Amino acid sequence: MQGKMIARAKELLQNGTVNRVIGWKAGDFAYDITPAVFSSAEELDAGFVYNDFCGANFSKYLVKESRKEGKILVFLKPCDTYSFNQLTKEHRIIRDNIYVVGVPCDGKTDGETLKLKGITGITGIKTEGDSFVVDTLYGEKTIAKADALPERCLSCKSKKHVAYDELLGEDGEVCESNRFDMVEKLEAMSSEERFAFWRGELSRCIRCNACRNVCPACTCERCVFDNDNSGIAQKAAADSFEENMFHIIRAFHVAGRCTDCGECSRVCPQNIPLHLLNRKFIKDINEFYGEFQAGEDTETRAPLNIFDTEDVEPSIVYEKGGN
Amino acid sequence: MQVNEKEFKPTIVAFCCNWCSYAGADLAGTNRLNYPADVKIIRVPCSCRVNPMFILRAFQRGADGVIMCGCHPGDCHYTTGNYYARRRMTLLFSMLDYLGIERERTRVEWVSAAEGAKFAATMNEFVETVTKLGENKRLEDLRCKEK
Numbered sequence: 001m002q003g004k005m006i007a008r009a010k011e012l013l014q015n016g017t018v019n020r021v022i023g024w025k026a027g028d029f030a031y032d033i034t035p036a037v038f039s040s041a042e043e044l045d046a047g048f049v050y051n052d053f054c055g056a057n058f059s060k061y062l063v064k065e066s067r068k069e070g071k072i073l074v075f076l077k078p079c080d081t082y083s084f085n086q087l088t089k090e091h092r093i094i095r096d097n098i099y100v101v102g103v104p105c106d107g108k109t110d111g112e113t114l115k116l117k118g119i120t121g122i123t124g125i126k127t128e129g130d131s132f133v134v135d136t137l138y139g140e141k142t143i144a145k146a147d148a149l150p151e152r153c154l155s156c157k158s159k160k161h162v163a164y165d166e167l168l169g170e171d172g173e174v175c176e177s178n179r180f181d182m183v184e185k186l187e188a189m190s191s192e193e194r195f196a197f198w199r200g201e202l203s204r205c206i207r208c209n210a211c212r213n214v215c216p217a218c219t220c221e222r223c224v225f226d227n228d229n230s231g232i233a234q235k236a237a238a239d240s241f242e243e244n245m246f247h248i249i250r251a252f253h254v255a256g257r258c259t260d261c262g263e264c265s266r267v268c269p270q271n272i273p274l275h276l277l278n279r280k281f282i283k284d285i286n287e288f289y290g291e292f293q294a295g296e297d298t299e300t301r302a303p304l305n306i307f308d309t310e311d312v313e314p315s316i317v318y319e320k321g322g323n
Numbered sequence: 324m325q326v327n328e329k330e331f332k333p334t335i336v337a338f339c340c341n342w343c344s345y346a347g348a349d350l351a352g353t354n355r356l357n358y359p360a361d362v363k364i365i366r367v368p369c370s371c372r373v374n375p376m377f378i379l380r381a382f383q384r385g386a387d388g389v390i391m392c393g394c395h396p397g398d399c400h401y402t403t404g405n406y407y408a409r410r411r412m413t414l415l416f417s418m419l420d421y422l423g424i425e426r427e428r429t430r431v432e433w434v435s436a437a438e439g440a441k442f443a444a445t446m447n448e449f450v451e452t453v454t455k456l457g458e459n460k461r462l463e464d465l466r467c468k469e470k
Contacts, residue, residue: 183421187421191424192423193423194422194423195423195461196423239464239466240463241382241464245379245383248375248415248418249375249376249379251418252414252415252418255414277418280418281418284413284417304407304410304411307406307410309397311396311406311409311413313409313413313431314409314412314413314431315431316413318426318427320417320420
C-alpha cells in the first residue's frame with residue numbers, strides 16, 4: 001500500500017493536480033510516525049511511510065492547509081473521512097483546495113500499547129491476518145490484533161470512506177460496532193462507583209491540552225480554555241473541580257459534532273479514556289433525539305443546532321436506571 | 324435562644340428567564356408565598372442564555388444545587404430559545420450523572436410569569452431535596468471555600 005500511495009502522490013504532483021502532500025513521515029523510531037507535508041518526489045521517497053503505526057487523523061490540519069496557495073493531497077483512512085465531512089459541513093475547510101485519496105485501514109496500533117505488552121526495541125511492523133508481526137531488536141514477535149489495538153479500533157464504527165476523490169484499495173462497509181458497551185457498563189454502576197471511576201481517571205490529567213489540540217471537531221480560533229480566567233490553567237493536578245470542568249466542557253463543546261474518531265484517547269499522555277465521555281454524549285443523542293452519526297454526510301444539521309417540540313424533558317435523567 | 328450552627332443550609336442558584344420565571348418569582352413575592360432565602364436568583368434574558376459553564380461555575384463558587392427556570396416549551400419570548408436550552412441541559416445533566424455527581428442537584432423547571440405558586444412550590448421542594456443530599460462535595464472547588 002505504501003508503494004502505491006507514493007506512486008500515486010508522485011503522479012498527482014507531477015501532473016500539477018496538487019502542489020503538496022500531507023502524509024505520515026518516519027520518525028526516529030519505527031513507531032513514532034509523525035504527520036508531515038511533502039512537496040517533492042524526493043521528499044516522498046525519503047520519508048513517506050504508511051504502516052500499522054499511522055494512526056494520526058489529518059482532517060484538522062486541512063483547516064489551515066486548505067487556506068494556503070494551491071491544492072493539497074491528503075490521505076484519509078475511513079474514520080478520518082467522517083471528521084473531514086464534518087469540517088466540510090461546518091465550512092472550516094475549503095473543499096476545492098483539497099484532493100482526498102481514501103486509503104484502507106485495519107486498525108492502527110502504537111508503540112506505547114506494544115510496550116505495555118512487553119514488545120520493545122521495535123524496528124518495524126506488518127499485518128498478517130489477525131495478527132501484527134513486529135520486528136524487534138530481539139527478533140520477530142507476533143501479537144494478536146485483539147491484544148494490540150486501542151479501543152477505538154477494536155470497536156471500529158466504519159470501514160467505509162464517506163468522502164473521497166479517489167480510492168486506493170477496496171472500500172469497506174459500516175461495521176456493527178459494540179462501542180457503547182463500556183458506557184453502558186458505567187451507567188449500570190452506582191453513582192459512588194462512577195464517581196470513583198472518573199476520579200481515578202481524570203485525576204491523572206495534566207492539562208496538556210493535547211486532546212483539545214488534536215480533536216478535529218475543536219477548531220475554534222480562540223478557545224474558551226485559552227482565557228486566562230477560565231480557571232483550568234493550573235497545571236498542578238491539585239483540584240478535582242478543574243479536571244471535571246475541563247473534561248465536561250471539552251466533551252460538551254463537541255457534542256453532536258464528535259465523529260468518535262478516538263484521537264483524544266490516542267494522544268492522551270496519561271492514557272485517560274476520554275472517548276468514553278464523547279461516547280456518552282453520542283449515546284444520549286442517539287437515545288433522545290434519534291440515531292445520528294456526525295460526519296456521515298455534509299447536509300444534516302447537528303442535533304444541538306436543531307430541536308423538536310416533542311423532545312424529552314431534562315427530568316428523563318432522573319428516571320433512568322442506575323442510581 | 325440557641326442557634327444550631329451545625330444545621331445545614333444549602334446554597335441554591337436559580338437561573339431565571341427575565342420574561343417568565345423571574346416575573347413568577349416576583350409574583351410569588353407579591354402574593355406573600357414563602358420560599359427559602361437560600362435560593363439566589365440570577366436573571367438571564369432567556370433560558371437559552373445559560374451556558375453549561377454557568378452551571379459548573381455556580382457549583383465551583385459554592386452552590387449545592389442549581390436550577391434553571393424558563394418559559395414553558397412553546398412560550399419562549401424569543402420563540403425557540405427554550406427548546407435549544409432543553410436539549411443542552413438534558414445532555415449536560417446526563418453527563419453530570421455519568422461522572423457520578425448526584426443527579427438531584429440539578430434541575431430544569433418551566434415556570435410562567437403567572438405561576439407564582441408553582442415557583443414557590445418548586446423552590447421549596449428543590450431546597451428540601453438538596454438539604455437531604457447535604458453539601459456539594461463531588462463538584463466542589465476547595466480554593467473557593469471560605470474555611
